[in-house]
Amino acid sequence: MREIITVRKLMIKRSRQVVLDGVDLDVAHGEVCVLVGRNGAGKTTLFHALLGGLNPKRGLIRVFGKDPVRHQRYVREQIGFVPSIPDVPSEMTFNEIAAFMEPHFPSWSATRLDEMSAWLCVSRGVPFGTLSKGQQMKAMLALALAHDPKLLLLDEPFGGIDPIARKEILEGLIHSIQPMKRAVLIATHDLDAAARVADAFLVMKGHGRIHKRMVEDIAEDTRPVTETLLGALKRIQTKESTPCTL
Numbered sequence: 001m002r003e004i005i006t007v008r009k010l011m012i013k014r015s016r017q018v019v020l021d022g023v024d025l026d027v028a029h030g031e032v033c034v035l036v037g038r039n040g041a042g043k044t045t046l047f048h049a050l051l052g053g054l055n056p057k058r059g060l061i062r063v064f065g066k067d068p069v070r071h072q073r074y075v076r077e078q079i080g081f082v083p084s085i086p087d088v089p090s091e092m093t094f095n096e097i098a099a100f101m102e103p104h105f106p107s108w109s110a111t112r113l114d115e116m117s118a119w120l121c122v123s124r125g126v127p128f129g130t131l132s133k134g135q136q137m138k139a140m141l142a143l144a145l146a147h148d149p150k151l152l153l154l155d156e157p158f159g160g161i162d163p164i165a166r167k168e169i170l171e172g173l174i175h176s177i178q179p180m181k182r183a184v185l186i187a188t189h190d191l192d193a194a195a196r197v198a199d200a201f202l203v204m205k206g207h208g209r210i211h212k213r214m215v216e217d218i219a220e221d222t223r224p225v226t227e228t229l230l231g232a233l234k235r236i237q238t239k240e241s242t243p244c245t246l
Helices: 043-050 072-077 094-104 110-119 133-145 163-180 191-195 215-219 225-239
Strands: 003-014 017-028 032-036 058-063 079-082 151-155 183-187 200-204 210-214
Touching: 003 043, 003 183, 017 043, 017 183, 017 210, 032 191, 043 058, 043 151, 043 183, 072 079, 079 133, 094 110, 094 133, 110 133, 110 163, 133 151, 133 163
Parallel strands: 032 183, 032 200, 079 151, 151 183
Antiparallel strands: 003 017, 003 058, 200 210
16 A cells, blocks of 8 residues: 555654654555554644654654655645644634635635535534534534545544534544545544544554554454553553653
């Protein structure tokens, strides 16, 4: 399979503090990878690096075969990103946010946006700041899919939302993945939701070192998937005592 993301021996520093060190990662076209790990392991920092927002201290990052720092515009045009905290003005409506975003994405489709916003039951005409956390995440997912991205990055999409919104976001995600076979990287603590969509789990250790386990390998374990993953995370946390960083 063609690699969408390639990371080798990556080191990222913030304010002279090492946040990621020795990270290796591959995500192939059509692969859905779920990134799990304790708070502060560096999941959000990795996302920002993939988007070209952080300069590596050393190592290699390639997204669609390109350096995301040097080719940031091209890379970002191919990515749909849903941050854990929506980064849009609270006074703007969904339609206003969409109108602002459209010129930045050559492949933007109003028809696709209409389809996803209807599928996710997005409230389009009210200020974004008046929406619940679940409604905001549904709106952000619809916006992230409007330009038919080749890679979808989701940072804690299920965190702090009600069960109905969680179900709708999960169904919308499944709906968006199946027809296009886009690559997806999801950081989440919701292992039950993750198990429904994942091809592979990426268990993140201290400073971002990643151990990849394919779902078919986990399925060979006699325990449920979530129990197997929780056991792996517990082993990591008891073996490592690195400081938490964001």
